[in-house]
Amino acid sequence: MPEQTIPESTSVQDAPISDSEVLLTVDHVTLRFGGVVALNDVDFEIRTGEILGLIGPNGAGKTTCFNAMTGVYKPTSGSITFDGTQIAGSKPHQITALGIARTFQNIRLFPEMSALENVMVGCDARNKTSVLGALFRMYRIWGLPEEDLPRNPVRRALAKVIGVSRHEVEERRSRRKSWELLRFVGIADRADELSRNLPYGYQRRLEIARALATDPKLLCLDEPAAGFNPAEKEDLMGLIRRIRDRGLTVLLIEHDMRLVMGVTDRIVVLEFGSKIAEGAPAVVARDPKVIAAYLGEPDAA
């Protein structure tokens, strides 16, 4: 690569990997669509608490790799283990329940829902109310903290006597959590607007809030900085670090090299569906194969 701002800290680079540190293992995964090999024997690990960058030229298989991890595609061969569970071939909602959440390269919000509702759909991944529970408001709960009771004083007094339905409690908690997340990503000022009417930058951050609402252990961000200006990218780097500080592990697909080099602990490089390099940003950036992949072979240039 050409000139890069290379971060000083590369301490994670050579740390020995013990099994307890590994959150997700992609083990010799191959994915074919007819004759096209989208992923060829890809093999890497994500360690708990790190920010791992997944980079490569267009069409290298980065998003396909995300799709295999989140249950959109089933690998032709190989296995993916998350937190001790084999997930290759599981349904997307089951993988979400295990703790992987993602955002999308092309924004895919629920366009006709408000920002708040979008995040609440994410929260629902952790809620339990059944069909009958939602219809008839069964499962009444007593002795809840004040914040889980209705605001209206009459209803609050009543709730202390006859209890509150689990559906209502879950809705109130989801709402509170959604507001907190909207503030966390910095878009709470337009929480009630339909997501399709939000500005582009807000939509990108709303996707992150919605993914966080599913309480993931691993957050996969698919080109979150696409279309951002330098100042927005700077904000996004801060946000990604704060997400890690909440105790999450982050997998980041990104084209912007400055951002990737600035925020990740390690980088995996794909080209034509195969892994060609892996390591600390500073090391990867000097790797001749990576430079060749991005700029073309020296003799061909």
Place this chain on the structure above:
Amino acid sequence: MDFTNLIEGLAGFTVDGLTKGSIYALVALGYTLVYGVLRLINFAHSEVFMVGAWTVLGVYTAVGAHSGVGVWLAIGITLLAGLVAALVSAGTALVVERVAYRPLRNKNAPPLIVLITAIGCSLVLVEIFGHALRVFFGAPFGRSAVNIPTVVPTREVFTIGNFNMSNIDLIVILAAVGMMVALDLFVNKSRLGRGVRAVAQDPDTASLMGVNKNNVIMLVFIIGGVAAGLAALLHTMKYDFAKFDMGFLIGIKAFTAAVLGGIGNLRGALVGGLLLGVCEVYSSALISSNWEDVTAFVILVVVLMFRPTGILGESLGKARA
């Protein structure tokens, strides 16, 4: 054109139309919900309604209902029949989904294949009631209409001018509108409703956000089935018969109502249903009852010419409070 006839009996014709339209609207719910989530026109839905009517007959026969029972018993029997019809219709809808549609979905079958399957399911159900059950059980199954005993006799509730509001009309309209309001609240205010809207707007993303798509689809078939079962009960209260092919015309009309209001839109189903019912009755008052079906479809064509997405023209996903 007999305008004096229409004007003189306007209130009566309107109520008649609203009653008819309420039943269309309840059946239309099933079309609109399934279309909103799956983009599939579930042609078997008219038979879910037909099964409901037979179930009502079955319950009445089992408890030995007749028009002479007391008020409280009549209410009890009617509620029981409604409950059983709702359950059986929902069950039928669910069986069709599990046996016919889900296997096709899992194999990513093209939409046309699923559509043909829906028509096939409809024919199978019709022939079960029109032929197969007769072979095994004899009458009352078969190809002729069967009379359903009147449990709640028609009475006048109130009178305005020369117009008498009957209890049946009142019950039908209130039940249909009540069900619509409840469903609207459910879809817009509850967690599961949010899941339904999420799947309607973007099924794949909803799935990646933890929504169990198949549960939402089953829920939608169940709600549609319950509405069709209740519609069948209301239909028997008003028209007291069951017939193997009774679903056909009502199904087509309900589907028309759903398209008229904007298919995929819950409130559209109500608006479309009521509008269709009223227009039909007005046209039969103006010209003759032979013209009501013609009117229904002329209205459909004209509305779609100016508003191709229907009157309210939105999807289920867009249904908002």
